[in-house]
Amino acid sequence: AQSVTQPDIHITVSEGASLELRCNYSYGATPYLFWYVQSPGQGLQLLLKYFSGDTLVQGIKGFEAEFKRSQSSFNLRKPSVHWSDAAEYFCAVGGGETSGSRLTFGEGTQLTVNP
Amino acid sequence: GAGVSQSPSNKVTEKGKDVELRCDPISGHTALYWYRQSLGQGLEFLIYFQGNSAPDKSGLPSDRFSAERTGGSVSTLTIQRTQQEDSAVYLCASSLRTAYGYTFGSGTRLTVV
Structure with a gap:
């Protein structure tokens, strides 16, 4: 069975500081991995995705993530956080169409940005 | 359409009533998903729909x-005979291929009183 663990329920950083949100997954084959962001009262927006190729992927809003197969991790990073980045972040794992396509999401990490 | 549309955006219902939540996916997206966020x-x-295949209903919490x-x-x-524990945001998403990720709607916030 596939699963995702986001160890940090809540993270607080100062504006301008660097950010790393952790994500560990369990999946039996090469996974498809995603990070989504959810602002209050909004749906989820896709930040970035990995399914093959370069293990360092770039996304929108200056975010990047690195796939590390040996550590079963897909951590999200940003070098300098902006106040508008305050939101909840979800990591998700799934397979291709032959695997049913369903994504499993982590419990989320709530990010607070201090001025 | 340009995005995934869900209606209503908010729904308050009395315990025991039935409710229907609607999702209009992106045109051409063959896969459609429902998730619940408490x-x-x-x-x-x-639940998950893919083209004309039988849906994957494995996540439905009860026969209601x-x-x-x-x-x-x-x-x-559709949720029949709603219970207070059904209160949540119900999110719909669609996709063309898993590798592209899902596009989510803004959700329906269901409150059962």
């Missing part, structure tokens, strides 16, 4: 929950 929780998978997708497009999630 307060402070992650996303709980409910059902969903259909008509003509490979619009989907309706």
Whole structure:
């Protein structure tokens, strides 16, 4: 069975500081991995995705993530956080169409940005 | 359409009543998903439609929950005899291929009183 663990329920950083949100997954084959962001009262927006190729992927809003197969991790990073980045972040794992396509999401990490 | 549209955006219903939640996916997206997000929780998978295949209903929490997708497009999630524990945000998403990720709607916030 596939699963995702986001160890940090809540993270607080100062504006301008660097950010790393952790994500560990369990999946039996090469996974498809995603990070989504959810602002209050909004749906989820896709930040970035990995399914093959370069293990360092770039996304929108200056975010990047690195796939590390040996550590079963897909951590999200940003070098300098902006106040508008305050939101909840979800990591998700799934397979291709032959695997049913369903994504499993982590419990989320709530990010607070201090001025 | 340009995005995934869900209606209503908010629904308050009395315990024991039936409710219908609607999802209009992006045109051409063959896959459609329903998830539930309870307060402070992650996303709980409910049901998945892919083209003309039989839906994956493995996430439906009870037989009070059902969903259909008509003509490979619009989907309706029906909850019968609603209970207070059904209160949550119900999110719909669609995709063309898993590798592209899902596009989510803004959700329907269901409150059972």
